[in-house]
Amino acid sequence: MDNLNKYIEHTLLKQDAVKADFIKLFDEAKEHGFLGVCINPCYVKFAKEYLKDSDVKIVTVIGFPLGANTTETKIFETINAVRDGADEIDMVINVTKVKERETDFVVNEIRQIKAACQGKNLKVIIETDLLSKDEIKYACECAVKGGADFVKTSTGFVKGGVGAKTEDVELMFNTVKGAGLQVKASGGIRDKEAALAMIKSGAVRLGTSSGVKIVQG
Numbered sequence: 001m002d003n004l005n006k007y008i009e010h011t012l013l014k015q016d017a018v019k020a021d022f023i024k025l026f027d028e029a030k031e032h033g034f035l036g037v038c039i040n041p042c043y044v045k046f047a048k049e050y051l052k053d054s055d056v057k058i059v060t061v062i063g064f065p066l067g068a069n070t071t072e073t074k075i076f077e078t079i080n081a082v083r084d085g086a087d088e089i090d091m092v093i094n095v096t097k098v099k100e101r102e103t104d105f106v107v108n109e110i111r112q113i114k115a116a117c118q119g120k121n122l123k124v125i126i127e128t129d130l131l132s133k134d135e136i137k138y139a140c141e142c143a144v145k146g147g148a149d150f151v152k153t154s155t156g157f158v159k160g161g162v163g164a165k166t167e168d169v170e171l172m173f174n175t176v177k178g179a180g181l182q183v184k185a186s187g188g189i190r191d192k193e194a195a196l197a198m199i200k201s202g203a204v205r206l207g208t209s210s211g212v213k214i215v216q217g
Helices: 019-032 041-050 071-084 095-099 103-116 133-145 166-179 192-201 211-215
Strands: 008-012 036-039 057-062 088-092 121-125 150-152 182-186 203-208
Touching (some): 008 019, 008 182, 008 211, 019 041, 036 041, 041 057, 057 071, 071 088, 071 103, 088 103, 095 103, 103 121, 121 133, 133 166, 150 166, 150 203, 166 192, 192 203, 203 211
Parallel strands (some): 008 036, 008 203, 036 057, 057 088, 121 150, 150 182, 182 203
8 A cells, every 4th residue: 555654643642641742753753754742732723833834633632531621621722732733633532432332422522623613624532342233333423413523432541452453343334434534443453464454444544653654664
């Protein structure tokens, strides 16, 4: 696959990452022509300045990694991130509300955050490691009703979690494709074989910290 780099959001969400780590991430993204970088919100402004002469998208995370912030907090985070230069928003769904089937809450939160994105793509991280197959489908249906643009598998922060699995990606794809949403696979994608398997299952974006290794085969 010649354009694998254009599926990759080169990711650095570690708590202890320092400025040099981000500069390395940004330089690698430019060198390999990655679609984007995915970083925590406090680095968005720096990324916007550093990557201003490139086509690399700046993706940031909201309500990360637990998704349990209040809706008002997530909205405020989103507005700030867009103001600082984020091109896309990856929000963590409220997993508890999904499990309790509080549809109005889940859908309305997604809808309000989508509005705060001001036209930018919104990806809803549903955290597949914590959900049954029925719950995965339900969370995807909520994302559709809330007007999201993507559903995303994982934060990568669940202790003992697997992250993206091909069967989950396929389930997500089949649930949202009719509504025009797309799928981002994220978590545990560390080599080219895994990346290609995710794409074959329906993912059009790959969130990974192993982007360089993947494109180099």
